[in-house]
Amino acid sequence: MSIILAIESSCDETSVAISNNGKITANVIANQTIHQNYGGVIPELASRVHQQNIVPVIQQALLDAKVNKKEVNAVAFTRGPGLLGSLLVGVSFAKAFALALNLPLIAVNHMHAHILAHFIDDPKPTFPFLCLTVSGGHTQIVLVKSYSVMEIVGETLDDAAGEAFDKTAKILSLPYPGGPMVDQHAKLGNPLAYKFAIPQIKDYNYSFSGFKTSVLYFIRAKEKQNSNFIAENLDDICASVQHSIVNILLAKLNKAAKELGISEIAIAGGVSANSGLRAGLQKMAIQEDWRIYIPAFEYCTDNAAMIAMAAHYKYIDQDFVQQDVAPLSRMEF
Template identity: 80%
Template sequence: MSVILAIESSCDETSVAVCNNGKITANVIANQTIHQNYGGVIPELASRVHQQNIIPVVQQALIDANVSKKDINAVAFTRGPGLLGALLVGVSFAKSFALALDLPLIAVNHMHAHILAHFIEDPKPTFPFLCLTVSGGHTQIVIVRDFDQMEIIGETMDDAAGEAFDKTAKILNLPYPGGPLIDKHAKNGNPLAYTFPVPQIKNFDYSFSGFKTAILYFIRDKVKENPNFIEENLDDICASVQHSIVNILLIKLKKAALEYGIKDIAIAGGVSANSGLRATLQEEAKKLGWNVFIPAFEYCTDNAAMIAIAGHYKFMKNDFVGQDVAPASRMEF
């Protein structure tokens, strides 16, 4: 029996969740709209807003879960990776809360939590399974053998897929956050209107730096020919870019699934909310006989529910840390 309070503050969402015996009973997320004015997350501003949000978000989570502080058995928190200042707010609060109530602390790797989000609701994958984890900062193919046994077999050599979406949006003068807007426009466009190069990277690794440059030069040259090119062709551009990124992701995922003989395939991370990726993955599943697992939208982007479920499995193994634990902007997987 366990009631775990979980805190997520790795970037610009202040989130707190409660996990009661493996079931999420609260998942409160406070977004930071201030960054829209700057076209991206400003780390110092993110830290300050986390400080403003953390106490009321914790209070709301306890109310939603219908529990009090005395019911909590452990405190889980995102240790990293993420923005150091943002992490510091969450880690410091978790340590203080735990110290005041004499509770054990559970440190969670943010990327592990994205993968374990698949165990919040049914259906759940069975071990071993492959997980394509795609976000603004990470792109990885992971073999998941158990709740605490994960191995990266492929990852980006430079930029992440989520960054490719966001930078493309910026080139197209779309407001921040731009990734969801590309997805929205892509639904009305022709995915084969324009073609972009597929990076030729060995094994199961990815690269998106050259892809981003190709899009930049493509838009630059087209705008020289027609200053209204973006406005007149926005839907087709977005659809073509999204189609290309999804294709790049799936090429390596299919290769890994074939080589390792794994049929249970999952996606996780913020980009797993992309409708094009979801639809294409389901189409490939029908062709290849895969069992596909995709978290609910609320568990794709950064949230504390995934920290809570990861904390639940760590709690069952008494995997605790001391009060000397510190946030880590980068962590070993």
């Protein structure tokens, strides 16, 4: 039996989860609404709010799991990648908690955790499988060979798909966070109303910088002709942008799956909550005879349950770190 307390603080969510022998018994998330005033996450503000949230969130997680802190067997934390100031709050608290109770420390790669979120609930993928990991900061196709052996076979060469969603929202003056707002409007629009530049990148890699520029120039040109263009066509713009991004993502995923001979397919990361991506993956699964795995919404965005799940397998392997461990804003996959 192992009871693990896990902390996630890589960006602007302060989250703490408890796992009991691999079963998640608590997953508490405190969001930071202050960043809505600025249209994006302000790192210094994020780290300060983490300091305010960390103790009450831990207390609530222990209460939800009906666990006393003296029953905890190990402490896990996100080491990176992420905002250094935010990571520092979680890492420092984890080290202090572990030191006070003489507990082992488990350092978790944030991107590994997104993938291993698929092992929180049933059905679970079987190895090997491909995971399209898509967020505001990352876009990767990962060949997952085991709980600890993963290989990036494709990734973005510049901007992430999530950033393309967010920048589009900013161009359209939609409130932060923009990605979910684009998704909401896309449900009401025509996905074939407008076409944008599709990047021509070799292998399984992605690029979204040119796509973002295409959207920007398209909007500017249309606004010169009609100053009310965005207001009059918002749903169609969002639907067309989302349709394009989803098609770009799934085309490379399909290419990788065919050439690598893999039919176990998963998606993870914040953008995996996007309704268009989920629907597109389900449609492609029928066409290609895939078995697909889509995490519950609460495990798509940053959360400590995925950190706890990754830590569970590290605990089995006795994969611990020392007290001198430091957070890493950039971390080797």
